[in-house]
Amino acid sequence: MSFADEPSSNGQALLEVNDLYTTFDSDRGKVQAVRGVSFNLQRGRTLGVVGESGSGKSVLSRSIMGLVPPNAHRTGSVRFEGKEILNASSNEMRSYWGDQMAMVFQDPMTALNPVLRIGAQITESLHEHIDLSKEQASGMALALLTSVGIPEPKARLRQYPHELSGGMRQRVMIAIAMACGPKLLFADEPTTALDVTVQAQILDLLRAQQAERNMAVILVTHDLGVVAGRADDIAVMYAGQVVEKASARSLFSAMRHPYTEALLQSIPKLEMPSHSRLQAIGGRPPDLVDPPAGCKFAPRCPYAQENCHAEEPPLIADPNDATHLYRCWYPVGTPAAVPAHETTVLEGPAEVDA
Numbered sequence: 586m587s588f589a590d591e592p593s594s595n596g597q598a599l600l601e602v603n604d605l606y607t608t609f610d611s612d613r614g615k616v617q618a619v620r621g622v623s624f625n626l627q628r629g630r631t632l633g634v635v636g637e638s639g640s641g642k643s644v645l646s647r648s649i650m651g652l653v654p655p656n657a658h659r660t661g662s663v664r665f666e667g668k669e670i671l672n673a674s675s676n677e678m679r680s681y682w683g684d685q686m687a688m689v690f691q692d693p694m695t696a697l698n699p700v701l702r703i704g705a706q707i708t709e710s711l712h713e714h715i716d717l718s719k720e721q722a723s724g725m726a727l728a729l730l731t732s733v734g735i736p737e738p739k740a741r742l743r744q745y746p747h748e749l750s751g752g753m754r755q756r757v758m759i760a761i762a763m764a765c766g767p768k769l770l771f772a773d774e775p776t777t778a779l780d781v782t783v784q785a786q787i788l789d790l791l792r793a794q795q796a797e798r799n800m801a802v803i804l805v806t807h808d809l810g811v812v813a814g815r816a817d818d819i820a821v822m823y824a825g826q827v828v829e830k831a832s833a834r835s836l837f838s839a840m841r842h843p844y845t846e847a848l849l850q851s852i853p854k855l856e857m858p859s860h861s862r863l864q865a866i867g868g869r870p871p872d873l874v875d876p877p878a879g880c881k882f883a884p885r886c887p888y889a890q891e892n893c894h895a896e897e898p899p900l901i902a903d904p905n906d907a908t909h910l911y912r913c914w915y916p917v918g919t920p921a922a923v924p925a926h927e928t929t930v931l932e933g934p935a936e937v938d939a
């Protein structure tokens with residue numbers, strides 16, 4: 586199944602992910618980090634991937650890019666411009682990294698080389714992919730820094746990462762990611778380490794770069810608030826699975842999965858007095874080595890019935906909207922939904938400060 590709203594002129598999505606599984610060998614057994622994920626992404630579009638920490642968002646991104654450690658096993662299919670790349674060698678993938686797909690990480694400090702000047706880091710990635718003279722490369726580095734809104738770009742080229750603020754470092758990372766004009770950008774919690782105003786600036790910058798280049802973006806975040814108004818489509822992940830997938834409009838107006846509902850309730854709202862308490866989701870995500878038999882969210886779900894613990898719900902389409910998919914026996918807001926009952930065990934009530 587796919588998001589295929591408006592296929593490109595030749596009818597082919599930029600990225601097609603089909604039934605992707607990623608499993609890690611570990612001392613405790615097999616960690617099932619990504620389980621049966623499918624989606625299509627068109628050029629220029631944004632897919633938001635949302636879920637709590639540990640839900641498999643980063644492993645999903647890295648599995649698509651082919652950036653997985655040796656203890657990872659992947660099955661399924663990943664097609665980029667129609668070409669299967671899941672089993673491509675690192676050597677083959679190298680021609681995709683930077684050129685075709687790039688990634689911006691949560692913590693730019695670990696992704697940047699601390700002993701290399703900013704200018705050198707940008708020109709290095711340019712030289713790796715494009716045949717440019719030294720002058721051309723430094724000219725392009727300057728243009729890139731300017732385009733990501735870094736003040737005094739000429740002086741910055743000679744600075745080291747530690748001399749820049751977190752927001753400026755993230756701008757540099759975006760400039761590096763943009764260097765070769767990728768068609769697909771993975772932004773993995775790109776603003777989680779930044780304060781709120783800088784967050785908005787960086788997200789706006791990403792959006793501007795995306796529009797200018799008709800780039801597809803996979804925006805990964807634990808915060809539904811970050812993808813609101815920024816993603817065309819949203820996939821909600823829980824315990825390695827997509828539990829709900831829809832256009833952003835449909836997801837926010839008529840969410841079906843109780844986990845999505847809980848995520849939404851944990852977003853701070855502007856009208857809340859400061860220091861008011863946010864509702865966090867009670868309980869913990871399941872053990873990915875030995876996940877529960879039924880719905881993976883059932884142990885934490887206020888609506889769970891007996892069969893939810895025994896039988897895993899399949900990913901089905903909403904009867905009124907074939908593009909809205911969810912994995913739930915008692916979807917929120919439908920006649921099948923039942924009110925929360927007292928016997929449900931919630932390890933809580935967990936609350937966190939806003």
Ligand SMILES: Nc1ncnc2c1ncn2[C@@H]1O[C@H](COP(=O)(O)OP(=O)(O)O)[C@@H](O)[C@H]1O
Binds near residue numbers: 609610643644654873
């Ligand atoms: N190299 C690895 N070996 C074993 N388990 C891993 C490895 N990398 C990630 N995992 C596990 O995969 C699960 C998903 O991780 P991750 O994708 O990083 O979560 P998220 O990005 O949603 O916070 C986690 O339980 C994590 O511990």
Ligand SMILES: [Mg+2]
Binds near residue numbers: 773774
């Ligand atoms: Mg992550």
